[in-house]
Amino acid sequence: MTKIIVAKFGGSSMADAVAMKRSAGVALEHKANLVTVSATYGTTNNLIKLSNTALTSEWKDCELIVNEIVEKHHSIAHDLEITDLTQLDKLLSEVKTISKGINLLKDCSPKAFDAIQSLGERMSSLLFARALEISWEGKKAVENFDIRKVLRTDDQFGKAQPIIEDIKSLCNKHLSKCKSGEVIYVTQGFIGQSEDGFTTTLGRGGSDYSAALIAEGLGADTLQIWTDVAGIATTDPRIVSEAKLMSEITFSEAAELATFGAKILHPTTLTPALRGGISVYVGSSYEPHATGTWIKTECSDAPLIRAMAIKKDQSLLTISTPKMLHSHGFLFEIFKVFNQHKVSIDSVTTSEISVSVTVDDSALLNKKLISELETLATVKVEENLCLVSLIGNNINHTAGLAGQIFNALGDINVRMICLGASKHNFCFLVSDARAHEAVKKLHTHFIGE
Numbered sequence: 517m518t519k520i521i522v523a524k525f526g527g528s529s530m531a532d533a534v535a536m537k538r539s540a541g542v543a544l545e546h547k548a549n550l551v552t553v554s555a556t557y558g559t560t561n562n563l564i565k566l567s568n569t570a571l572t573s574e575w576k577d578c579e580l581i582v583n584e585i586v587e588k589h590h591s592i593a594h595d596l597e598i599t600d601l602t603q604l605d606k607l608l609s610e611v612k613t614i615s616k617g618i619n620l621l622k623d624c625s626p627k628a629f630d631a632i633q634s635l636g637e638r639m640s641s642l643l644f645a646r647a648l649e650i651s652w653e654g655k656k657a658v659e660n661f662d663i664r665k666v667l668r669t670d671d672q673f674g675k676a677q678p679i680i681e682d683i684k685s686l687c688n689k690h691l692s693k694c695k696s697g698e699v700i701y702v703t704q705g706f707i708g709q710s711e712d713g714f715t716t717t718l719g720r721g722g723s724d725y726s727a728a729l730i731a732e733g734l735g736a737d738t739l740q741i742w743t744d745v746a747g748i749a750t751t752d753p754r755i756v757s758e759a760k761l762m763s764e765i766t767f768s769e770a771a772e773l774a775t776f777g778a779k780i781l782h783p784t785t786l787t788p789a790l791r792g793g794i795s796v797y798v799g800s801s802y803e804p805h806a807t808g809t810w811i812k813t814e815c816s817d818a819p820l821i822r823a824m825a826i827k828k829d830q831s832l833l834t835i836s837t838p839k840m841l842h843s844h845g846f847l848f849e850i851f852k853v854f855n856q857h858k859v860s861i862d863s864v865t866t867s868e869i870s871v872s873v874t875v876d877d878s879a880l881l882n883k884k885l886i887s888e889l890e891t892l893a894t895v896k897v898e899e900n901l902c903l904v905s906l907i908g909n910n911i912n913h914t915a916g917l918a919g920q921i922f923n924a925l926g927d928i929n930v931r932m933i934c935l936g937a938s939k940h941n942f943c944f945l946v947s948d949a950r951a952h953e954a955v956k957k958l959h960t961h962f963i964g965e
């Protein structure tokens with residue numbers, strides 16, 4: 517039986533017509549049945565900037581950003597020799613209309629914000645379908661498919677949750693032609709649709725997650741994530757230039773890396789892949805013949821420290837009250853507040869009368885969260901922190917590891933430590949200003965130059 521392959525190309529693989537044609541060649545050579553794409557490089561950021569400018573500034577400031585988006589997409593269309601711009605211009609005028617609406621009302625609802633952000637992927641998929649047609653020279657039919665017909669989500673705009681069973685049946689209903697290789701679909705990452713028909717997004721970097729959900733829905737054999745680095749490295753090569761590429765990593769290690777900040781994968785990407793028994797490969801669309809990284813259930817080795825990651829923009833909330841002393845149910849009351857506000861906690865430590873948790877800085881925008889916590893206890897907030905994680909194996913059963921870590925860190929102050937819950941992770945908080953230095957020191961000690 518032929519294998520079903522879903523390939524995802526990120527923003528840098530969609531940077532311009534040259535990158536698109538190169539990526540199309542990779543999809544052809546690697547036998548993709550369905551391709552999921554991100555917006556062209558920088559476009560999601562630009563759409564977000566446009567919405568923020570529309571909220572606060574005059575239309576002429578917005579117009580500059582709209583024009584930049586129009587020029588970029590027209591220039592790629594021109595280089596791909598697209599002569600009929602009707603479809604692209606329809607999407608570009610949607611960018612203008614929604615931003616004009618935001619500007620007139622000085623109001624950007626989460627629904628409007630998702631609608632405008634979705635246009636990045638809707639435009640890039642249109643252009644990429646053309647790049648595929650050029651590369652494939654008519655050997656196969658190429659169809660730009662609107663993934664909102666399949667990727668059903670709830671209505672939490674900005675971080676919509678997929679409805680897995682619906683996605684599976686809709687994949688069967690709409691996309692099964694690609695299984696036989698009759699047609700290759702080009703679809704949009706990052707976006708979905710709520711049950712009542714509104715466009716949603718899965719959160720920044722969500723195209724990886726979309727591709728994994730579609731791969732699961734199709735019962736695919738392999739998910740290929742094509743990006744701008746030739747696989748998963750021991751840490752972000754932008755922070756440590758000596759970072760080494762790894763040919764394999766386990767699902768558990770890769771999931772910890774992604775959850776604890778490694779941008780290479782959206783944190784939830786591996787969940788559908790694991791559920792669906794799908795092999796995952798990460799490679800570079802710029803160097804498609806480099807080894808890349810396979811994510812596996814088991815690897816040939818299980819090093820104590822395989823990799824490290826940084827999660828930026830973290831805040832530490834220390835919630836204290838003498839009422840905690842010898843009482844029960846207090847943590848439950850506190851976590852209930854986080855649950856009600858749908859705020860996710862990354863790490864926790866407790867003492868006799870206080871509990872400290874780390875959250876993304878964005879959680880602090882929700883003033884109600886803090887004021888509700890303050891009805892239970894005093895709350896101290898510390899900002900500008902980073903969570904540094906070491907990821908590997910048997911971490912919670914290895915004598916002397918903490919000593920090695922603190923020796924390597926030297927005079928960098930550690931604000932909070934989390935050790936023990938996972939055999940794959942040791943993480944701690946440091947100030948934003950010293951986070952890169954901390955990772956460099958740990959990388960030199962555990963991985964080497």
Ligand code: ADP
Nearest residue numbers: 526527528743744748749751752754778779780
């Ligand atoms: P895409 O647009 O293809 O989704 P991203 O920018 O989201 O690409 O992710 C790729 C980037 O992830 C790399 O350029 C690199 O800077 C960063 N990164 C972070 N941690 C790692 C890691 N451990 N290995 C490789 N890249 C990493």
Ligand code: ASP
Nearest residue numbers: 554560706720721722723
């Ligand atoms: N375009 C979206 C973003 O920049 C989704 C993605 O690229 O994965 O966040």
Ligand code: MG
Nearest residue numbers: 526721779780
């Ligand atoms: Mg990404």
